[in-house]
Amino acid sequence: MSLRAASLTAWLIADPTKKIQTVQALWVTHTQMAVLPSEHLETPSSIKVPGHPALPRLIPAKQVPTRTPFTPQGLGSLIHAVCHIEFNAINLALDAVWRFKDLPHAYYSDWLRVAYEESQHFELLHTHLKHLGYAYGDFDAHDGLWQMCERTSDDVLARMALVPRTLEARGLDATPLIQAKLLKVDTPDATRAIEILDIILRDEVGHVAIGNHWYRWLCEQRGLDPVALYGELVQRYDAPKHRPPFNHEARRRAGFTEVELGYLLG
Numbered sequence: 001m002s003l004r005a006a007s008l009t010a011w012l013i014a015d016p017t018k019k020i021q022t023v024q025a026l027w028v029t030h031t032q033m034a035v036l037p038s039e040h041l042e043t044p045s046s047i048k049v050p051g052h053p054a055l056p057r058l059i060p061a062k063q064v065p066t067r068t069p070f071t072p073q074g075l076g077s078l079i080h081a082v083c084h085i086e087f088n089a090i091n092l093a094l095d096a097v098w099r100f101k102d103l104p105h106a107y108y109s110d111w112l113r114v115a116y117e118e119s120q121h122f123e124l125l126h127t128h129l130k131h132l133g134y135a136y137g138d139f140d141a142h143d144g145l146w147q148m149c150e151r152t153s154d155d156v157l158a159r160m161a162l163v164p165r166t167l168e169a170r171g172l173d174a175t176p177l178i179q180a181k182l183l184k185v186d187t188p189d190a191t192r193a194i195e196i197l198d199i200i201l202r203d204e205v206g207h208v209a210i211g212n213h214w215y216r217w218l219c220e221q222r223g224l225d226p227v228a229l230y231g232e233l234v235q236r237y238d239a240p241k242h243r244p245p246f247n248h249e250a251r252r253r254a255g256f257t258e259v260e261l262g263y264l265l266g
Contacts, residue, residue, distance in 0.1 A: 002036040003108055007115070008043070008098035011091055014051035016126075016136060020119040023090060027116035035108050038101050049146060050091035055137030056084060061144050069185050076134040078178070079193060083125040084141040085171070086200070089118040092149055092163060093207075100156040110210045117203045124196045132189060151237050157218040161233045164211025165256075167240070172208060172250040175201045205254045212255035227259055 067074035093115035152159040219226040
């Protein structure tokens with residue numbers, strides 16, 4: 001099986017434990033597999049979204065209740081929300097591998113590494129969630145991340161612009177705010193959550209950097225201006241608007257230029 005076909009197989013798995021095991025095994029063996037970048041792959045016509053378990057129940061984002069982390073249930077809900085983001089991020093990275101053809105070998109290796117690291121994040125969070133007395137699926141969630149993935153399924157350039165360097169980059173901004181809130185909780189469980197978020201933030205800088213690299217590479221291949229094009233893509237695909245505060249230091253490490261940071265500030 002080719003690397004892209006194997007990534008599609010992992011993408012279709014619904015059980016989180018099996019999906020994580022498959023992704024991690026794929027990462028270990030991927031150097032021995034052919035990529036077949038021009039291979040044409042399609043999901044079965046009845047399947048439009050990646051495999052996910054029956055729970056959590058997916059509801060509109062505005063209907064997901066907000067809970068304070070100062071209660072045990074609220075802390076569990078917060079960890080669950082981040083856990084759900086990481087589960088989605090595994091599928092987003094796998095989708096980037098199997099869906100788009102005719103790209104350099106390094107592109108596929110980069111996004112498989114992202115899938116692998118996202119699977120590690122999910123494991124860390126789910127372990128902590130179970131320590132708190134909950135499991136993945138115990139709280140409602142939404143699929144906002146996947147909606148943008150669907151919109152950009154026709155163009156890898158739009159995908160790189162609007163998923164890793166837009167939606168995932170928002171995580172660089174949000175993580176320090178979540179950590180600051182958890183710091184006020186001041187319990188061993190909250191402290192452990194902060195430590196896990198430190199690991200996730202470190203890795204996510206690299207993931208956003210990968211998105212920046214391939215976005216610029218694709219723009220260069222097509223003779224497009226990456227700065228001017230970005231605003232057009234945001235409007236064309238109705239991407240979420242950027243909201244401050246921004247983590248400028250993390251965004252710089254992820255490869256955003258000063259011009260691009262200026263764009264965020266209008």
